[in-house]
Structures are given as C-alpha cells and as structure tokens.
Amino acid sequence: xxxxxxxxxxxxxxxxxxxxxxxxxxxxxxxxxxxxxxxxxxxxxxxxxxxxxxxxxxxxxxxxxxxxxxxxxxxxxxxxxxxxxxxxxxxxxxxxxxxxxxxxxxxxxxxxxxxxxxxxxxxxxxxxxxxxxxxxxxxxxxxxxxxxxxxxxxxxxxxxxxxxxxxxxxxxxxxxxxxxxxxxxxxxxxxxxxxxxxxxxxxxxxxxxxxxxxxxxxxxxxxxxxxxxxx
Numbered sequence: 086x087x088x089x090x091x092x093x094x095x096x097x098x099x100x101x102x103x104x105x106x107x108x109x110x111x112x113x114x115x116x117x118x119x120x121x122x123x124x125x126x127x128x129x130x131x132x133x134x135x136x137x138x139x140x141x142x143x144x145x146x147x148x149x150x151x152x153x154x155x156x157x158x159x160x161x162x163x164x165x166x167x168x169x170x171x172x173x174x175x176x177x178x179x180x181x182x183x184x185x186x187x188x189x190x191x192x193x194x195x196x197x198x199x200x201x202x203x204x205x206x207x208x209x210x211x212x213x214x215x216x217x218x219x220x221x222x223x224x225x226x227x228x229x230x231x232x233x234x235x236x237x238x239x240x241x242x243x244x245x246x247x248x249x250x251x252x253x254x255x256x257x258x259x260x261x262x263x264x265x266x267x268x269x270x271x272x273x274x275x276x277x278x279x280x281x282x283x284x285x286x287x288x289x290x291x292x293x294x295x296x297x298x299x300x301x302x303x304x305x306x307x308x309x310x311x312x313x314x315x316x
Contacts, residue, residue, distance in 0.1 A: 090118035091137075097130045097276035098269070099178075106138025111191045112146040113162075116169040119195075123172035123180075129280040130178040133272040134195060135265065136185070141208065144190025160310035163219065166191060167306040170225060173198035174299040179275050179283070183268035184208050185261055194222055197229040201271060202256035205264045208247040212238040221309045224301035228294075229255050 089112070091102045101122045103109035119134075126132045136142055145166060153162040173180055173195065182196050185205035193210040196202050212235070214222045226235045230245065230253065237243045251258040259267045 089115040140186035141184035142192025221305035
C-alpha cells in the first residue's frame with residue numbers, strides 16, 4: 086500500500102503531498118503522517134503542503150469516522166485529526182499550503198494553518214463542521230479569512246471561492262497549471278530568508294500568534310469531544 090503522504094526534501098523545503106487521490110480524504114494514517122512531518126520540520130525550514138488528484142482535500146474520511154462513531158470512538162477520532170492541524174500551527178518552520186479544487190473541513194483548516202496560502206483559480210473552501218455536529222474550526226479559519234466570512238461559512242454553509250479569497254488579499258491565486266511551480270518558488274524564497282530576522286520580526290505570524298490560534302482551536306476540540314462523548 087502506498088504512503089498517504091509523500092514527503093520530499095528540496096534543501097530547506099520539505100514538501101508533504103497528500104496522496105489519496107482523487108479527494109485526499111483525511112483518515113487516521115494520513116492525519117498521523119501530516120502531524121509527524123510537521124513536528125519534524127526545524128526552524129529555518131519551510132513545510133510545503135500540496136495535494137494530488139482532482140481536489141486538494143475534501144476533509145474527514147467519513148467512512149472511517151462513521152465506523153469509529155459506531156464503535157464509540159467519535160471523540161477520539163476528532164482529537165486524532167485535530168492533532169494534525171495543531172501540529173501545523175505549532176510547526177517550528179514556516180508553512181506554505183498550495184491548494185486546488187475543494188478544500189473542505191479539515192482541508193480548509195490545513196489551508197488556514199499556513200503562513201502563506203496559494204490557491205489555484207479552481208479552488209474553493211467550505212466548513213460544514215456544524216452540520217455534522219462539530220463546533221470547531223473557527224479559530225483556525227479566522228487566521229485566513231475575516232470573522233464575518235467564517236461565520237457565514239459555518240452558519241450558512243457558504244463556500245468561499247479562490248476569487249473571493251483573492252479579493253480579500255488573503256492568499257495568492259494563480260492558474261491551476263502554475264500552482265505547483267509558484268508554490269515551490271515561494272517556499273524556496275521563504276527558505277532563503279535569514280532565520281534570525283524572520284523570527285525576530287514576525288509578531289503577526291510567529292509562534293505567539295500561532296500559539297493563540299492553537300489554544301483557541303484546542304478549546305473548540307475539547308468542547309466537540311465532550312459533546313460527542315455525551316451522546
């Protein structure tokens with residue numbers, strides 16, 4: 086069986102490619118691989134997350150989650166997946182995410198956990214967590230998008246297109262055939278920056294900002310796990 090996350094190193098850039106095409110649904114093995122990779126990236130390196138297939142990531146593998154829920158392990162499943170998102174937020178290196186097609190649920194949170202997000206013109210983001218009983222994701226999504234936009238995504242089920250994200254200035258948007266090369270170029274340029282200067286001057290995206298988002302996200306995860314455990 087092939088690895089669900091293909092990891093390649095290009096100098097100081099570590100590329101982690103989601104490899105469960107066509108949708109790259111997140112199951113336990115992929116979540117674990119993403120978490121472990123993010124934890125191994127060092128200060129001064131750049132983690133570049135990309136995806137194979139038609140879509141960047143359509144979120145939780147619902148078949149696996151349904152089986153876990155039927156076995157009384159829904160809360161554990163949520164915590165396991167959330168640990169990967171938290172690892173991205175706490176990554177010692179800078180994080181770049183390049184997304185195309187759908188980025189749903191956990192896929193959208195991977196995008197929002199980035200320091201720099203790059204989207205193909207075909208990309209769109211969705212946060213259907215509330216519809217499946219998960220009151221989580223706001224704290225991470227709000228790193229990328231304005232609070233009112235995230236509320237509409239979560240409460241009204243709105244999708245946000247790459248064009249909308251572009252108009253907000255929240256990500257760089259490029260044609261699909263330029264996504265990979267653009268992301269690699271951005272990651273290489275970020276990796277070439279002086280580490281001391283980057284870490285001294287990044288209060289808006291550095292460890293403290295990430296830590297605040299991670300703490301708020303953990304509170305959402307704890308609330309969700311408690312709700313699931315009570316069912």
